[in-house]
Amino acid sequence: MIEFRNICKRFGSTPANDGVSFSIKDGEIHAVVGENGAGKTTLMSILYGLCRQDSGAILIDGREARIHSPRDAIAMGIGMVQQHFALVKRFTVAENIILGQEGVRFCINRRRANERIAGLSRSFGLSVSPEARIEDLSVGEQQRVELLKVLYRGADMIILDEPTAVLTPQEIEALYATMERMRESGKTIIFITHKLREVFRVADTITVMRNGRSVATVAAEDLTPQRLGELIIGRELPASAERGCEPGCGDALVLENLVVSGHRGDRALRGLSLSLRENEVLGIAGVEGNGQRELVEVLCGLRKPESGTVLLFGRDVTREPPWLLRSEGMAHIPEERRNGMVTEFTVCENLVLGYQTDFSRAGVLRLNSIRERALELVKEYDIRPEDINAGMGDLSGGNQQKVVVARELMKDPRILIANQPTRGLDIGATAFVHQKLLERKRSVLLISSDLDEILELSDRIAVIFEGRIVREFRRDEVTLEALGLAMMGGDDHAVE
Numbered sequence: 001m002i003e004f005r006n007i008c009k010r011f012g013s014t015p016a017n018d019g020v021s022f023s024i025k026d027g028e029i030h031a032v033v034g035e036n037g038a039g040k041t042t043l044m045s046i047l048y049g050l051c052r053q054d055s056g057a058i059l060i061d062g063r064e065a066r067i068h069s070p071r072d073a074i075a076m077g078i079g080m081v082q083q084h085f086a087l088v089k090r091f092t093v094a095e096n097i098i099l100g101q102e103g104v105r106f107c108i109n110r111r112r113a114n115e116r117i118a119g120l121s122r123s124f125g126l127s128v129s130p131e132a133r134i135e136d137l138s139v140g141e142q143q144r145v146e147l148l149k150v151l152y153r154g155a156d157m158i159i160l161d162e163p164t165a166v167l168t169p170q171e172i173e174a175l176y177a178t179m180e181r182m183r184e185s186g187k188t189i190i191f192i193t194h195k196l197r198e199v200f201r202v203a204d205t206i207t208v209m210r211n212g213r214s215v216a217t218v219a220a221e222d223l224t225p226q227r228l229g230e231l232i233i234g235r236e237l238p239a240s241a242e243r244g245c246e247p248g249c250g251d252a253l254v255l256e257n258l259v260v261s262g263h264r265g266d267r268a269l270r271g272l273s274l275s276l277r278e279n280e281v282l283g284i285a286g287v288e289g290n291g292q293r294e295l296v297e298v299l300c301g302l303r304k305p306e307s308g309t310v311l312l313f314g315r316d317v318t319r320e321p322p323w324l325l326r327s328e329g330m331a332h333i334p335e336e337r338r339n340g341m342v343t344e345f346t347v348c349e350n351l352v353l354g355y356q357t358d359f360s361r362a363g364v365l366r367l368n369s370i371r372e373r374a375l376e377l378v379k380e381y382d383i384r385p386e387d388i389n390a391g392m393g394d395l396s397g398g399n400q401q402k403v404v405v406a407r408e409l410m411k412d413p414r415i416l417i418a419n420q421p422t423r424g425l426d427i428g429a430t431a432f433v434h435q436k437l438l439e440r441k442r443s444v445l446l447i448s449s450d451l452d453e454i455l456e457l458s459d460r461i462a463v464i465f466e467g468r469i470v471r472e473f474r475r476d477e478v479t480l481e482a483l484g485l486a487m488m489g490g491d492d493h494a495v496e
């Protein structure tokens, strides 16, 4: 149905696509995988008309397609859900879906539009209320609105760029079900992901990209996860992360009875207590929306608790500002990497953001030492392109994440709040960051919606439910079933 023929696209000196050729069959789920910066998003942007290839052609049903803008793409039945949603926050779901499709002379038949939306959400399992405002929806619900928007416009080829990175495990299952229903109704889906497990769960065919080229297109049933991993990184898979010595005995962080209001004035934390030992990795597991966000905000000094205390290495820092916490040795990888970077700055500037004073003398920045440090970090973290003057906004998603992680670990923080630390990272980069978190040089509070990550890294796991820690597991006693039950607020005894 879609054929990419020798697609090339350069950005300055970077060949983002360097001769990509493969085909996508009608009615299949086609996964596109590859390392950070391999050129996946660029290729999809070309297909969706967001940018033009320098050379090469896209054939749709055997004929060369001229796609100069998303409008052309939509007219050809191509839809795309991008990583950063394009929704108007103050509009309702229905208004967002029909935006740009109002019909002749801006006349909107709301009743008819609502009926169509309701029909689509029923047939594809995308439940969301048409009258709800976008700003009140969770990320998962917003993604459903994006999908409905694409379906409303009649797309029969749907591009999903890392759709699962921002979803909870429950939402991921629901998305798979939606994708399968789309396939049943004859739609073709292109699915980008870094999670090999997902590829094997839903994809019919897999294309691997490396350094801007397509290196293989294979039926999913002909591959093993091991072999796919090797195809992606072009060599054998790295060994899984090694655990160092046991955590220390002292307390790095003690939270006592925290009561905190959420952003809508409701009680987000209702007497939360927990302690993190020195050089320990403590995983926080929980269904999204049970207080994780507010917990992190309080720890980083971004939200003031109503009552309760936060002790950092024995010192009361409950209402201290973020800069003071940083100077006490706390670092923070934010859930949304966009909150940890400035897209308009260079990679070099982003690598020292917030640590300027460490790189200045008498109020003047020491540019040479900044550059030196940035060059080291770019090498160590394999940030691509290897150019510290590149604009942060021009980096691929995963490479932006590497910049944020590199900066937060740069000063060897005594304590790290790691919120979804490997979101958007490829398998190699994920393994690298996991190894860093297990070095035992710092205490780590790990918040992740990826239970595999929690289970692999944590010395202990605390389960957060409705604003409290309801259960703690030691590494050697936890099972996936018990963890899942506790996350749903399950009864302890039933688990035993």
Ligand SMILES: Nc1ncnc2c1ncn2[C@@H]1O[C@H](COP(=O)(O)OP(=O)(O)OP(=O)(O)O)[C@@H](O)[C@H]1O
Pocket (backbone or CB within 6 Å): 011, 012, 014, 015, 016, 034, 035, 036, 037, 038, 039, 040, 041, 042, 043, 384, 385, 393, 394, 395, 396, 397, 398, 399, 424, 426
């Ligand atoms: N607008 C741009 N300006 C300059 N370079 C760009 C631009 N967009 C992409 N690039 C470069 O093109 C290369 C491919 O990027 P792309 O976003 O396609 O990678 P990707 O495979 O989607 O990676 P990831 O898994 O990290 O999302 C990268 O080296 C990136 O820095």
Ligand SMILES: [Mg+2]
Pocket (backbone or CB within 6 Å): 040, 041, 042, 396, 397, 398
């Ligand atoms: Mg990408």
